[in-house]
Amino acid sequence: MNRESKYNAIMAEASRVYREASMDAFALYVHDCELAGQRYKASTGDVLEAQDRCRDEIDDAGHRYDAAVIVQLAAYIVARDAAMKAYSLSENLA
Numbered sequence: 728m729n730r731e732s733k734y735n736a737i738m739a740e741a742s743r744v745y746r747e748a749s750m751d752a753f754a755l756y757v758h759d760c761e762l763a764g765q766r767y768k769a770s771t772g773d774v775l776e777a778q779d780r781c782r783d784e785i786d787d788a789g790h791r792y793d794a795a796v797i798v799q800l801a802a803y804i805v806a807r808d809a810a811m812k813a814y815s816l817s818e819n820l821a
Contacts, residue, residue, distance in 0.1 A: 730817040737810035752799070
């Protein structure tokens, strides 16, 4: 396998892992938003208070999603940097 193929394989795997991990976090975000919407729809009493609670729940879900993606992005960047370093080093060995 030539160096470009090795680099591409490493990057494809890092991308796959990042995509899967970030999609899991996104699915959880969507689920949390749907639950907030269901609670809003079923709420009684002051509609503006219920709307504020729903908005806060969605904001909280977004913050959890952002935090999860940041962790996964950091792991992706480490893999990308390692692939770039290996690629650069292999040029010197060729």
